[in-house]
Amino acid sequence: MTTTITITDLDHTYPGASTPTLRRVSLEVPAGTRTAVLGPSGSGKSTLLAIIAGLSAPTGGDVRLADRSVLRQPPHRRDLGVVFQRPLLFPHLTVAENIAFGLRMRGTDRAVLRRRVTELLDAVALPGYDDRRSGELSGGQQQRVALARALAARPGVLLLDEPFSALDPQLRGDMRALLTDLHRQEGTTTLFVTHDRDEATDVADTVTVLLDGRVAQHAPPADLFRRPATLAVARFLGGADNAIPGIAHPGRFDCPLGRLHLNTDHRGAGLLLIRPEAILAGDHQGDNVVPATITTVTDRGTHLDIQATSAGVTLHLTTGPAAPLRPGDATPLYLPPAHLSVVTP
Numbered sequence: 001m002t003t004t005i006t007i008t009d010l011d012h013t014y015p016g017a018s019t020p021t022l023r024r025v026s027l028e029v030p031a032g033t034r035t036a037v038l039g040p041s042g043s044g045k046s047t048l049l050a051i052i053a054g055l056s057a058p059t060g061g062d063v064r065l066a067d068r069s070v071l072r073q074p075p076h077r078r079d080l081g082v083v084f085q086r087p088l089l090f091p092h093l094t095v096a097e098n099i100a101f102g103l104r105m106r107g108t109d110r111a112v113l114r115r116r117v118t119e120l121l122d123a124v125a126l127p128g129y130d131d132r133r134s135g136e137l138s139g140g141q142q143q144r145v146a147l148a149r150a151l152a153a154r155p156g157v158l159l160l161d162e163p164f165s166a167l168d169p170q171l172r173g174d175m176r177a178l179l180t181d182l183h184r185q186e187g188t189t190t191l192f193v194t195h196d197r198d199e200a201t202d203v204a205d206t207v208t209v210l211l212d213g214r215v216a217q218h219a220p221p222a223d224l225f226r227r228p229a230t231l232a233v234a235r236f237l238g239g240a241d242n243a244i245p246g247i248a249h250p251g252r253f254d255c256p257l258g259r260l261h262l263n264t265d266h267r268g269a270g271l272l273l274i275r276p277e278a279i280l281a282g283d284h285q286g287d288n289v290v291p292a293t294i295t296t297v298t299d300r301g302t303h304l305d306i307q308a309t310s311a312g313v314t315l316h317l318t319t320g321p322a323a324p325l326r327p328g329d330a331t332p333l334y335l336p337p338a339h340l341s342v343v344t345p
């Protein structure tokens, strides 16, 4: 059984703090889906997760699981599993005992319990680890046991707070893949808190960007990068290198580069955004092609970072490492409409 998470107008101010940590946060995670809450350090991600988990009480708003308010329920009654940055296993217990701990407390039948532990150890790629002491495992293995423990009772909701941030980069990639496999198998509604944009887009169908305690945008990963809702979101996602002032009209944008066509309804003064990876150098038929001169080329080994000017505007773009572009070259640049967005300055 999976569960929809509904968060409505959540406010939170820590005792003695002069500013709120969460401001009217609303968010829905439909049953069986995965949402990542992405934000910089201090944006309120852990506070949000702690409130859903019942470890902290909000100063306003509501948290509903399966359409029932849970604010008055203690953590153990909320039908959720939680994994934190540290695995927090009992070091003196075996792996199997750690995973089964919650089920045993509920008086689950021993045979059922053993079957579930075996199933989960297979799912987290630790088959046969039942009798190992958890203190003897590596950090990555311990975090896999923590995942198995969180899912043991088949909770309706899985909450993850930066669960892989203490692991090395290679292992983090493996853990994201494992989490996706686990989700396919268990289907648990998942809320994943992270400050890492690659991680957020890898593990979730939808990303909620939290900036300064507010929901700044809620969108599928690709939309987030193509159409950041505000300049602050674009900056946080590293997509504000090209921000060109001009006047927006439905379907077009007038700026020093000329009249560009795009698919937005924005009107009035705005900043046109396009990510460096989306600009294409070279001949192209149709609209949105501007003449440019290359000013600098920086070879990063895997790609070239290029600056070009067009009508007095500096444009940043990247190309493959073998692109035959040199400073002083004249080249057309194509700005694809689907990758153009406009935000309020």
Ligand SMILES: Nc1ncnc2c1ncn2[C@@H]1O[C@H](COP(=O)(O)OP(=O)(O)OP(=O)(O)O)[C@@H](O)[C@H]1O
Binding pocket: 014, 015, 017, 021, 039, 040, 041, 042, 043, 044, 045, 046, 047, 048, 195
């Ligand atoms: N127990 C507390 N008492 C007072 N202020 C707190 C407490 N916990 C967190 N804060 C403050 O609330 C704000 C948000 O903290 P929170 O840990 O929720 O952010 P975060 O986005 O998870 O950051 P990080 O990624 O660094 O953990 C910060 O300014 C923090 O200093």
